[in-house]
Amino acid sequence: MLINHYSSSGGDAFPFFFRKRGLGTIIGTRTWGGLVGISGNPAFVDGGFFNVPTFGFVNTEGEWDVEGVGVAPDIEVWDRPEQIVQGKDPCIEKAVEVLLEELKKNPPKSVTTPKAPDRSKWIEREIK
Template sequence: SDGDIVAYRFRKHGLGPIVGQRSWGGVVGIRGTLPLLDGGFLNRPEYSRFDLEAREWIMEGVGVEPDIAVDNDPAREFAGTDDQLDRAIAEILAKLAAKPVVVPNPPKYPDKRK
């Protein structure tokens, strides 16, 4: 669920490109359980998400498509190479090179002795 919600909000707020594969699309949540006589329990879908404009229910069964589709090869990932992470880092570095971020100097420290 959080993988869907974070990716959706990340895109909605324009924080940057999403790299990877489509998220799962399972965002309907449960709260508490219903006990059964045999000691088991039943979870029931109870709540979901709607868009920021409150026009429609979102993500359930659909997920979030990436801006840049990259698949991780299981053998390469097992060997320590994460192609999705590497591509995301490359995208960030390219954006920083094209538009460097200027970090301002902090103001003079206040004199707290007074």
């Protein structure tokens, strides 16, 4: 999974649960750490508004988590502006490298397609 310091809210929660389930490697930079929720507040008379944090995120151990801290990557990679203007994408390049290495360690299982069933007998049953 690719994350960066602009990820927040669901971009914080998703990598948290991705890691919790052990689904794979997280690459990039620490997420923003904005996982406190807000709920609707009435607008001011002039059309302005304000938000008040009303609920937070608690992990499965019953501790406050992620808010103000973010989710750290397993492999830290920064997208440097000078590389981006050269058409490079360090995070994607690292992700491809990691995935190819994973495929070497855990190659996909080959699946043989079974012979197609003889469905003509099914039609005979339905006609009778």
